[in-house]
Amino acid sequence: MADQVRVYYQEELEKLEASGLGGLDLVDTAIERTLEAIEHTDVELAQIVVADDDRIDGRYLEVHQSLITLLATQSPVATDLRLISALLHVLKNVERMGDQCVNICKLIPLSGNEPPADAEMVRLILTMGKHTRTLIMQAKRAFEERDIELAQDLVRQDDAVDNLNRECFRLALEIGDDADKREWAMTMLLAARAIERIGDNAVDIGEQVAFVVTGLFREFEDASHPNE
Amino acid sequence: MTQDDRAQTGRDTREAAAARAGIAVRPEEFQGKRYPGDREKVFELKGVDVLYSGVTAVKGISMDIHRNDVTALIGPSGCGKSTLLRCLNRMNDLIPTAEVRGELLYQGEDLYGPGVDPVQVRKLIGMVFQKPNPFPKSIYDNVAFGPRILGRKDDLDATVEKALRGAALWDEVKDRLADNAFGLSGGQQQRLCIARCIAVEPEVILMDEPCSALDPISTGKIEDLMIELKDEFSIVIVTHNMQQAARVSDRTAFLMVELDATEQSRWGRLVEFDETEKIFTNPADKRTEDYVSGKVG
Numbered sequence: 001m002a003d004q005v006r007v008y009y010q011e012e013l014e015k016l017e018a019s020g021l022g023g024l025d026l027v028d029t030a031i032e033r034t035l036e037a038i039e040h041t042d043v044e045l046a047q048i049v050v051a052d053d054d055r056i057d058g059r060y061l062e063v064h065q066s067l068i069t070l071l072a073t074q075s076p077v078a079t080d081l082r083l084i085s086a087l088l089h090v091l092k093n094v095e096r097m098g099d100q101c102v103n104i105c106k107l108i109p110l111s112g113n114e115p116p117a118d119a120e121m122v123r124l125i126l127t128m129g130k131h132t133r134t135l136i137m138q139a140k141r142a143f144e145e146r147d148i149e150l151a152q153d154l155v156r157q158d159d160a161v162d163n164l165n166r167e168c169f170r171l172a173l174e175i176g177d178d179a180d181k182r183e184w185a186m187t188m189l190l191a192a193r194a195i196e197r198i199g200d201n202a203v204d205i206g207e208q209v210a211f212v213v214t215g216l217f218r219e220f221e222d223a224s225h226p227n228e
Numbered sequence: 229m230t231q232d233d234r235a236q237t238g239r240d241t242r243e244a245a246a247a248r249a250g251i252a253v254r255p256e257e258f259q260g261k262r263y264p265g266d267r268e269k270v271f272e273l274k275g276v277d278v279l280y281s282g283v284t285a286v287k288g289i290s291m292d293i294h295r296n297d298v299t300a301l302i303g304p305s306g307c308g309k310s311t312l313l314r315c316l317n318r319m320n321d322l323i324p325t326a327e328v329r330g331e332l333l334y335q336g337e338d339l340y341g342p343g344v345d346p347v348q349v350r351k352l353i354g355m356v357f358q359k360p361n362p363f364p365k366s367i368y369d370n371v372a373f374g375p376r377i378l379g380r381k382d383d384l385d386a387t388v389e390k391a392l393r394g395a396a397l398w399d400e401v402k403d404r405l406a407d408n409a410f411g412l413s414g415g416q417q418q419r420l421c422i423a424r425c426i427a428v429e430p431e432v433i434l435m436d437e438p439c440s441a442l443d444p445i446s447t448g449k450i451e452d453l454m455i456e457l458k459d460e461f462s463i464v465i466v467t468h469n470m471q472q473a474a475r476v477s478d479r480t481a482f483l484m485v486e487l488d489a490t491e492q493s494r495w496g497r498l499v500e501f502d503e504t505e506k507i508f509t510n511p512a513d514k515r516t517e518d519y520v521s522g523k524v525g
Contacts (some may be wrong), residue, residue, distance in 0.1 A: 005522060005523060005524065006521075006522045006523060009522075010523070075470075075471055076521070077470070077474070077508045077509065077520050077521055078508065078509060078510065078511055078516075078517045078521050079517060079521070080521050081508075081509060082509070082510070215509065215510030
């Protein structure tokens, strides 16, 4: 066989993969700030997260357009085609994760200036957030290294996030009769739910890793067939 | 793939990797269209070698070609695609030093068996070449040439019209059938050659890079034509255009050049033969992957 050819195309594809997965670093920063904003009820920081989401959206648009151009001009097939298809999915997940951070940050002003926060519930949400950041970085590494085992391990980690979310729900039920406190708890439940969804997005990225490597797609966990 | 296979080839199929990782596909309809398993075979090749002057050009080709399929042969230059194609209608017989070994069955009969008339073979298995090669005659005489040779004089006009319609050329030439065929465009000339081929009502059409000298519009017409013709004929096409193989063929065979230990001798070898969809989305062999991705030539 001859030497490597289509060098420009290969470099472009590698660059786009790095750029698309780099979107997960942007999301990680957004979650870090979101958690800090929750912990300190920091409305200004929450506004920064909302404004900075444009960067995540910009990354989505830029990489998405470049992938479409590669599809149109380079006729990718086989692994390259699966990689591009997977990256388009990953980009959508990155964009959704950024939006979830925005959703949470828009809730922070609603919880009031000095909200009647329940320390245990805040701790649970911060722990969820910490786990979710680990999930995102693991999804990124699994994709970069094409590591199916690492990708499948995301499910186990995501279960921990789901359990914490349920724990939040239980705490909210038992929060007491105080109307302000109940309202705060309901708002925080929405935040917990948004973090839980970010974890699911990370698992979705793991599923794309399996698709790139094997060519077969299957949800790691199927909510509509939970017992299979 | 068994453990033994894996030990032998050092490779693992993606399906096996997926099975070990516990990934199965569900629902089944998401797997894409499935190729019917039990197809009628037109050609059966079993360990076919082709030699020129005692030097091996292709080695150990085993594959089944199915009826009413478009089967594409792809691979880098010199891998023996055209040599293999020319074996299928004994066109290599015209080269005195060519020799075909192994078993090559056409509809269950040995194509190279004693008593098989190569002329009859080529009547049943027609061929269209890379460069359009009409005869220096009228459009009508080009198409009528084969039937006349075969002594079919009845209703020649109807035969010519049917062949020209079959080659999607009738509407463009029906008012100038007496004109010289050289007055046609390249794409029209190639379709005329296809009409000339199907006028003798073959069962198989072999095409050796039929669009390499044509512009994209003419290429598109020939490709549409192949898809129409496969209802009636079985088609085997050699092409360097990977996207063409992906667009028109049902199954694709990838051949590559293999070198001996001293790198003095080289021959063509069949690497992978599978449904076209699989070859272009998830080939089993890394060498196929690298070739169809254009990473190596």
